[in-house]
Amino acid sequence: MDTSLKSTLHRRGLRMTPQRQLVLDAVRELGHATPEQICTQVQRAAPAVNITTVYRTLDLLEELRLVRHTHLGHGAPTYSERAHEHVHLVCHHCGAVSEAPTALMDELADRLREREDFELDVTHVALSGRCATCREADLKASQELGEKEARA
Amino acid sequence: MDTSLKSTLHRRGLRMTPQRQLVLDAVRELGHATPEQICTQVQRAAPAVNITTVYRTLDLLEELRLVRHTHLGHGAPTYSERAHEHVHLVCHHCGAVSEAPTALMDELADRLREREDFELDVTHVALSGRCATCREADLKASQELGEKEARA
DNA sequence: TTACATGCAAAGGGTTTGCATAACT
């Protein structure tokens, strides 16, 4: 079975277009990007492409399971290739997004299945917390505060 | 130390108002609710209250650590009492939201701290997946499909 | 009499929809 985008579309009576290829390319190049970022990237090659088309194409590519979107918290979701599976870690202090292997979630997924009868989708929602850099900064700040109080 | 809302506000040079009490009451009554739902609830007691005030009050109550908000995926976040700590499980098929004990996440939190140097905030983001009801429906549907194919 | 709080209207980001046009098959 031919699994190229073109034939996948054709099997559904849909057509391959330059726009669709460009959106898919942009998702692949950008890693995890918002619709707006994807649109900007696409427009570098084809300035006339409208953001509406980007939204429609992302929905389509998601249906075709070529991409997925993740909610990082506030604001627009980000889209990435389906093949690149990972957990997103978002620092809600500085906003930094990092990626971790999904294997980290295996045990949680098992427990949720057993105890809550819930089948976890590891990639759809990001985990929120405080990143290494901000934790270091916190530590330093509290040390300085300690010294200041010791002096006083 | 007096920890009532009124004195907490007073210590910051802020005032207690009927609106602020009503918003806090609504959050407590509704469990996890969007700003709009909270506004509707508040307006049952005081119809003139504006949604702007609800947003401002929710921000304030969050700063005071009396409430927290959680992103369930699409759409508006939901607010709940800070004291009610739990993990949110959202079914991305039917939209149902359930709650699970945060203890489920303890091991994941430990691993993230060790391996990724990331301090997880368990409550801020919901976990996404497929709930028990939808999983049963899936199972039933695939069984029926199997029977149909067997007949054909 | 000064600071804080509210309501209202308007603007802002992100997304969807309606519709006419254009491009395929």
Added chain:
DNA sequence: AGTTATGCAAACCCTTTGCATGTAA
């Protein structure tokens, strides 16, 4: 010809901001 795809504008939801008015210390 008939369907699918696009661009454009308008509408939509959710949230924030500016400003005038109101209210409490």
